[in-house]
Amino acid sequence: xxxQIIDGKAFAAGLRERVGTxxxxxxxxxxxxxxxxxxxxxxxxxxxxYVRNKGKQTLACGMKSFEHKLSADTSxxxxxxxxxxxxxxxxxxxxxxxxxLPSHMNEQKVIAAINPDKDVDGFxxxxxxxxxxxxxxxxxxTPLGCVMLLKDQxxxxxxxxxxxxxxxxxxxKPMAQLLIAESCTVTVAHSRTQDLPEVVRRAxxxxxxxxxxxxVKGEWIKPGATVIDVGINRVPGAEEGKTKxxxxxxxxxxxxxxxxxxxxxxGVGPMTIAVLLRNTIVAAHRNAGIELDExxx
Ligand code: GUN
Numbered sequence: 001x002x003x004q005i006i007d008g009k010a011f012a013a014g015l016r017e018r019v020g021t022x023x024x025x026x027x028x029x030x031x032x033x034x035x036x037x038x039x040x041x042x043x044x045x046x047x048x049x050y051v052r053n054k055g056k057q058t059l060a061c062g063m064k065s066f067e068h069k070l071s072a073d074t075s076x077x078x079x080x081x082x083x084x085x086x087x088x089x090x091x092x093x094x095x096x097x098x099x100x101l102p103s104h105m106n107e108q109k110v111i112a113a114i115n116p117d118k119d120v121d122g123f124x125x126x127x128x129x130x131x132x133x134x135x136x137x138x139x140x141x142t143p144l145g146c147v148m149l150l151k152d153q154x155x156x157x158x159x160x161x162x163x164x165x166x167x168x169x170x171x172x173k174p175m176a177q178l179l180i181a182e183s184c185t186v187t188v189a190h191s192r193t194q195d196l197p198e199v200v201r202r203a204x205x206x207x208x209x210x211x212x213x214x215x216v217k218g219e220w221i222k223p224g225a226t227v228i229d230v231g232i233n234r235v236p237g238a239e240e241g242k243t244k245x246x247x248x249x250x251x252x253x254x255x256x257x258x259x260x261x262x263x264x265x266x267g268v269g270p271m272t273i274a275v276l277l278r279n280t281i282v283a284a285h286r287n288a289g290i291e292l293d294e295x296x297x
Pocket of ligand 1: 096097098099100121141142272
């Protein structure tokens, strides 16, 4: 069997287009553009690329982008003061503090300082609690993007066996909550799981988010399963001195067995920023008290 390729890049482009339409409608109704503030501390090159892309795509969707770049030696108190200012700014609908933060800062404390109703990353404990109890809040962008791709591919997920490999706060745990909400039977596997191949083999849906290049092999996959690869790992390429991106799934072998699979790059990756923009326009409507059918975006 050769798997169908799930085109996250195309899906994300469609989602950004829908966000753009809703953003224009928001501006017409509220008299202002929706706004996303991104805070970057330090000069981590990967974070700088993410932040630049977020800014560009925010503007392209017709929203305002506020960027706060702070030096790596900024004190935690100064960062908290920036967050407080953004909490109080009515032009700012969503706040994202780029992670990781420098080691002298307490990430949980900084996230806890963000107003949960502007926490478009869905990292605040209030939003984590809302997700696990089924209340409306904000859901972390990468797992929400994965569920959107799964529902687009499969329709209803009800009753399916799902295995999430990885238990991080950003992907694995919220992914499990979202799949439970879709009435899947969910197993969360991780580095201490016994007989991981056997656990993965019973899944109709496999979500790999462990950060280990090409760890999940084709022999682990149930024939016809849907495979979502969240990994983005840079490894040495075929040519001397060159590198390439691979996921957490061994694409060559898995695509021979799976029914459908996300590629790396071009699968889950492009979804993250598109969902962030979606969460931001949702936040703008909620905070301005303007009605929006959130199921349409
Ligand atoms: N660093 C890498 N991905 C993310 C993300 O989705 N949100 C934040 N805040 N930081 C990140």
